Amino acid sequence: MLILKKVLVANRGEIAVRIIRACHNLGLKAVAVYSVADKNSLHVQLADEAICIGPAEPNKSYLNIREIIAAAEITQSDAIHPGYGFLSENEEFAKKCEDEKITFIGPQSRVIALMGEKARARETMLKAGVPVVPGGDTEFTDLISGSAFAKKIGFPVMLKASAGGGGKGMRVIQSAENFSKEFGLAQSEAQHAFNDNHMYLEKYLPHPRHIEVQIIADHQGNVTAVGERDCTIQQHHQKVIEEAPAIALPEKTRQRMFAVSVKAAKEIGYVGAGTMEFLLDDPEHFYFMEMNTRIQVEHPVSELTSGLDLVELQLLIARGEPLPFNQEYITTNNFALECRINALTAGKISALHLPSGYGIRVDTGLYQGYIIPPNYDSMVAKIITFGPSRKKAITLMKTALDEAVISGVNTNLDFLVQLLNEPDYIENKTDINWLDKLTATI
Template sequence: MKKVLIANRGEIAVRIIRACHNLGLETVAIYSTADKNSMHVQLADEAICIGPAEPNKSYLNIHAVIAAAEVTKADAIHPGYGFLSENEEFARKCEEEKIIFIGPKASVIALMGEKARARETMQAAGVPVVLGGDTEFTDLTSGLAYAKKVGFPVMLKASAGGGGKGMRVINDEKEFPTEFNLAQNEAQHAFNDNHMYLEKYLPNPRHIEIQIVGDQQGNVIAVGERDCTIQQHHQKVIEEAPAISLSEKTRQKMFAVSIKAAKQIGYVGAGTMEFLLDDPEHFYFMEMNTRIQVEHPISELTSGLDLVELQLLIAQGHSLSFDQSAFTTNGFALECRINALNAGKVTSLHLPGGYGIRIDTALYQGYVIPPNYDSMIAKIIVFASTRKKAITLMKNALDETVISGINTNLDFLTQLLNEQDYIENNTDINWLDKLTKLE
């Protein structure tokens, strides 16, 4: 591997470019016409425009992305997260064109993308699963019939989904047609795929995920867990590592089943097993994300590992240099997602610094945020010895952050961190949606 094309944009593209440069790899940025002045375009060794602003004509256009790799003679592609990162057809096309896809094989993406087969794989590894999820559908009639079979309330999800897009809680039959159409349209726009599935809805769980890494030699480790319970409208807002709600017994059980399942499917690269924790001892498999996650930095800080660098090394055939028995995590990490509430020009910018603070962003002063893509514009990540210290550090970091010219959720995040239920960890995945006073 000598030259990596990054099939993405924004902060994750910048993150990957930096990791490539640290390993001496050349980089190629792709960009839409709306992103011609973006930071990832400026940081890469080469950049090539692949189409107009609409995602399905640029970042979701498989033919255009592959053509860009061929024109620039890139021998590898890193998909980042979102867009084509979990697209089986894209991964398979890379394999056909002899381009290294930095992630698992297309067949593994297909296996985990087909929810029924993914559930069967998890069950074979001894992981309990939520009722439902074993049927995909594209039409309203089939979806409603399946919802009645599972029993309301249900959670409707996009089969190709992630990031909360194409997801709806539906309480009864009357709501189903409207919510189904809204969710399916959202899925089509975000992933260019309108297949849906649904599961029985658990009203008060926590969202726990296990970060795993596998090499081409069959070794798999669990890097640690993350608590992603703080969500608004199914979009993650704050993530933590480790998950203090877990007992050590449950943590080790989640690690063990995640590793076992990853080995069974021959998983290569960084991936995430996502679970719903119904109480301190009972958890249920939701899905596996076969890509790097938005919240990967908190696992990096607590583990001391560079997960993107590991992805690049594993794709080149390097094996993991440690096993699970020798692996430890330390401290506490917290991540806040900074979202733009409108498109526009960043007229002034000051980002926090100091010991224990990390910023992942593609922002710069004078940058014009386009209206065509996800609203997340930065991630503030802090690391401290305890959760209490990390929360204090995050409050100070948010207070120091200045992003002028656009509206952001900075004040909202500060209010959230001061909520007593959050401070005491008395939350579930529906907690934030119920806090109307923070809207």
């Protein structure tokens, strides 16, 4: 068993705060890294040590592998937790950690590589018996090849960046006439976001729900499906609201989804927390979309419904401890709902009040007087509510959002309240295109 005493957190914002607290709960020292723009951030103040890794630009700081590895060596950190985003699914970063004998809190670099390349991931899932969306068997970088694949699959198609995630480099293309323009835009976006211009295609499903299964796996080969989440409410492929459990999922389909997720994770030798993402075409049919080889933004809803601390489990697994439970132990209790709070402008937080009380959790790096920089993702907080039913969780969330005050910058608080009052949302009559259609009419 490895001895971990000090963990470097290679991230920022609310997830860095979340990881630092988990380290402290286990008696571990936590090291923060920060850019010049983040020198006064909460994660820097909460860490036992902090080291600057560069300018505000992500590619010169939070994406700078050399600087982060150097920071770990200077502070004599035993491990690096990458959080989500940035380098969390970067094969080169994980491999560098392995080479430098620094524990990477996540799967092995070969697994990240395997699941990060969408075409290879699809092939792996097919071999494991996991249903996949038609298409996507071959990557391409040129327009001619892409057009040929699209015609073979049949329009409409979904164009995706092979190295992508978070909706970057993703386009729905309805006809051959639109392919050239959309291909150019998507590939340019993929190159900018991931420094990789490989693309692939899938058949576009017009009205699916987005369901994902949270798994956790140890070094002893034990894999457990912790539960599933419904992440259907999305705007421009970016998740807005997440729920657990997915009430649109029949129990028989849920158990099949768990079974294929666990089987696939075992076959690739997965270790740590990960997420299998699926498109639910109807109550009985689902298709593999991708695997996220990291902790997810929406992990709190799974924590609240399972009673497990997923970040703490990541740390325990990283030092070689086996899972303290099996699949039979997992039960889903009640209902959890998460809203992502985004700052629509940069600036100084002049007044701040975040909700609290029974059934309410807030994950954030905000404090009064904090200056939100313009250089990073707009999400600044997550409000999560928990109750005996979906109706109760929604009611709690409306109250929590109404109570929240974030002055000095513009946020999406009012927009979220509007969504929660939409009849289709309340009645769960939505699909992944619902929000884009709704916002196009208001």
